[in-house]
Amino acid sequence: MKRTVADLLSVLVDRPLREGESEYLVDRAREINYLNSIALHQPFGIxxxxxxxxxxxxxxxxxVNPEGVFTVRVNISLRDSMESILYDLLHSLALSLEKVEGVSDLAKEVRKWITDEVSTIKGFSLGVSFGVNASLTHEKSIRPRFNFFEAREKLGELIKQTVQRKEKFLLIIDELDKEKKEDVLRVIDSIKNFIIMENFVVVLSLPFSIYREYAADRLRWNEAGNLxxxxxxxxxxxxxxxxxxxxxxxxxxxxxxELIEDEVLDVVADFSDGNPRDGLWILTKAIYNxxxxxxxxxxxxxxxxxxTIAEYTxxxxxxxxxxxxxxxVLRGSVYSREKIIETLQKEGFKRTTAYSVMDQLLQKRILLAEKEGYRISGKFWYVEI
Structure with missing residues (x-):
């Protein structure tokens, strides 16, 4: 049967690579090796x-899979609040440890506690929603609340017992980068004293906004920073x-x-701005079209x-x-700030207008500020405007 471009879709699915698919990995050895080294040699930390x-x-x-280090991976899927992040973390960790010798009993006990705790709160909320009456004000005043303090103590106990059994323990927490920055920081800050212990390292995904603030703190650009x-x-x-x-x-x-022309890859790479998801996305859209x-x-x-750009713009x-x-005028090249102003002036822009337009394009993220300089996003390189 003759192939068509539709056959490309099965191999261009946008999903994270899993261990065992290293042949598809591109230029991530530095980050992976660095994290493995931290897990192996860092006594403790987040x-x-x-x-x-x-x-x-x-x-x-x-x-990330450091040799000789007991590693557990959990995903956070509940994102309603700081409390929901903690009980999702505690439940997921307990579930992962239920079959670990020497930790199993405590893990089952903790998971039952968190399940009962959440069920009580959810059940109460459901009861109130079905039974609204004159006593609602009183009901609200006695409404059960998630015991955040006991939850973090149980988290600490679970980690401590695992460390005692396994010596070095690495906990990898994914999906936190999709949470609100404030909730993530509040949770981590509130539990850090319960999870900072010898031979325990946490590696977690974080919102990009936290990294920006952390970098400023480390360089002493943020006087009030404490990340x-x-x-x-x-x-x-x-x-x-x-x-x-x-x-x-x-x-x-x-x-x-063989189902795509050679030049297609160049255009995809330009469009992606270095983000694999964007490249796979536009290529997939072109295939469907x-x-x-x-x-x-x-x-x-x-x-x-x-x-696509016409639709989105x-x-x-x-x-x-x-x-x-x-x-x-600017697409296709990298410029310094002054070179942009100079180039636009040569095209008839007044100097003040050139500065204004540059700032507007930066704000819209059409003009990107990168290490090498400024450039128009590849998403606009081939657009008829």
Whole structure:
């Protein structure tokens, strides 16, 4: 049966890589080795992993597996509040430890406690919602509350007993980067005294906003900052380079690479801005837009980009004529701030207007500030504006 571009979809699914899929891994050895070293040699501490959404934090965490260190991985899925984060963490950890010799009994006891605790609160809430009456004010005053203090004590007990049995214990917590920054910091700060113990290391994903604040604290740019009192370190997962994005997609495609023109990979890499998820996303959209074709062309992809950006800018962005002109002039190269102003002035912009347009494009994240300088996002390189 003859292949079509539809066959590409099965290998381009956007999901984290798992241990055992290392052949698809691209340029994450530095972060993985660093975290493995911390787990092996750091006596104790809380270490964060941060980066843009879709950059590959979960993939990095999935490959952290230090030899000789007892490792447990949990995902946080309840995100209503600081309390829900803690009881989700406690329940997930207890469940993971129920089959561990020497810890099993305590783990089962803790999981039953947290289940009963949450059931009582949920059941009470349900009862009130069905039985609203004149006594509601009194009911609210005696409404049971989640025992945050006892929960963190039980968390500490569970960790302590595991350390006693396993000597070195690494707990990897994923999905915290999807929580509110304030809730994450409040939970960690409130439980740190119960989890900072010899031979126990926590590695967790964090919102990018926490990394920015942590970096400022470490460089003493933030006078009131204290995140270094919470985190031993935070590892930043860097965006991939264009060649690495192409390598990632080539590895995913395997023998299906014959179904796309060579130049397609260049356009995908430009569009991605170093984020694998963005590259896979636009390539997948182009495939769906050309689902019956035998081969995907550069023109097919650019048409999909134009359609997508037009749709998204129509919904979320309104660009002035000056902004559109600046995008056309600047895209495709990297500039210093002064070079941008100089370039725009040569194109007829007044100096004050050039500064204003530059700031507007930065605010809209169409103009990106990177280590090398400023550049127009690759998402606008091929757009007809």
């Amino acid at each position: 270490v964060g992993v941060s980066g843009e959404t879709g950059i590959g934090k979960t993939t990095v965490l999935n490959f 270094e009192n919470i985190f031993t370190d935070i590892v930043f997962v860097e965006p991939l380079k264009k060649l690495e994005i192409k390598e990632l997609i080539i590895k995913r495609l395997g023998s299906y690479i 050309n689902i019956h074709k035998e081969r995907l062309s550069k023109e097919d992809l650019i048409n999909s980009i134009n359609r 129509g919904l979320t962005l309104s660009l002035t004529e000056n902004q559109k002109k600046a995008i056309r």
